[in-house]
Structures are given as structure tokens and as C-alpha cells.
Amino acid sequence: MVMLDTEIKEQLKSLFAPLEKKIAMVYAPSFHADQAELVSMLEAVASTSSTLSARLLPPEDGKQSKSPTFYIEVDGVRTGITFTGIPGGHEFNSLILAILNAGGKGKLPDPALTRRIQRLRGPISVKTYISLTCENCPDVVQAMNQMALLHGNFKHEMIDGGYVQDEIDALGIQGVPSVTANGKMIHSGRI
Numbered sequence: 001m002v003m004l005d006t007e008i009k010e011q012l013k014s015l016f017a018p019l020e021k022k023i024a025m026v027y028a029p030s031f032h033a034d035q036a037e038l039v040s041m042l043e044a045v046a047s048t049s050s051t052l053s054a055r056l057l058p059p060e061d062g063k064q065s066k067s068p069t070f071y072i073e074v075d076g077v078r079t080g081i082t083f084t085g086i087p088g089g090h091e092f093n094s095l096i097l098a099i100l101n102a103g104g105k106g107k108l109p110d111p112a113l114t115r116r117i118q119r120l121r122g123p124i125s126v127k128t129y130i131s132l133t134c135e136n137c138p139d140v141v142q143a144m145n146q147m148a149l150l151h152g153n154f155k156h157e158m159i160d161g162g163y164v165q166d167e168i169d170a171l172g173i174q175g176v177p178s179v180t181a182n183g184k185m186i187h188s189g190r191i
Helices: 004-016 034-045 089-102 110-118 137-151 165-173
Strands: 024-026 052-056 069-074 075-086 124-130 154-160 178-181 185-190
Touching: 004 089, 024 034, 024 089, 034 052, 034 089, 069 089, 075 089, 075 124, 075 137, 089 137, 089 154, 124 137, 124 165, 137 154
Parallel strands: 024 052, 075 154, 124 154
Antiparallel strands: 024 069, 069 075, 124 178, 178 185
16 A cells, blocks of 8 residues: 655655645546555645646546556647556655656656657657666656657656456566567567
8 A cells, every 4th residue: 555654744744835726636537446545645646736636537438448547748748658557666756756857846868768768759659667666667758758758749658557457468578677669579578
């Protein structure tokens, strides 16, 4: 269970103080046993700033997500960042940086690299399969999230492999991080 103690909440309040844009963590409805844990974590993070919120995506025709899933929205506009699973452990920092970067208060690549990212031909859909115990995964997730924020036609989804064993098996994933682009494996292991 992801718990935010008082010290972490105070640190988040300080980190999020400069945020001016309204940032929402929009979660999909799900019957998954871990859904309550996800909602609790998102609400705890949202409680650290008046610019943050956590809200339920209205169900579409009664559809439910198989896994706890949410995306980041800025000023009412969906970004290309999605998390499938609960970003705890090493990935908690990926969530915090995604919020800061989406709000324009984080650290993005230098201008030359930014221009290269923006010149990529889209649409691009990247999924990074991770394990919460992986120490190398956050670097990849954070880089891909930055790319999603810089390129209007780039989507990135962090996926905790523990929630999608069928996808892991179908892709033949044996190590993390494993990155797919437009449904094809492009890299597996330390990058």
C-alpha cells in the first residue's frame, strides 16, 4: 500500500508550491482490487496543492479498466502521459516529476534536444513496461514522459508489468524496462 506520511506530504507541498496550472490526475473506473489504493494515493498527492486534483473519469458505457489506470491533464487538456499501475517505490518520483514538468516547473531537456523531439513524425505511442523494484526504470519513464509533454502527437504509458501478465507473455518480455513503440518491442533492459 502506498502511504504518504506527514514528512512526504510536507515535501510535496514545498515542491508543488510554484505550480500555477491546474493539474488533474484522472483515473479510470476499475473493479481491480488495487483501485482503492490508487485512488487513496492520488487523493493524498492532490491534497498537497490547491492546483492539483484527482478525479474519476466518467465510465463509458459501463466499461471498467482491467488495471488501476490514470492520466495527467493540464488546464483541462489531456497530456500524453498515462500510468497503468500504482507508481509507488522508485516510480513515485516519476509521478512527481510528471506533475512538475506538466506544470512547467520541472526540468525539461535542453533546447537542442527539445527541437529534435518536436521534429519526430507522429503519431507515436510508446509503452514502458516496468517493475516497481527496478532501479533503472524511472530514468526511462521520466525521459518518455518528457517527450510526451514536448511533442503533441507522442503518447507514453508507464505499465507495471504485474498488472498485465498477458501482454508481458505476448511480447516475450524478460527484463525491464522494456519499451514498445506502436506495438513493437524497441528495447529491453538497462538503457
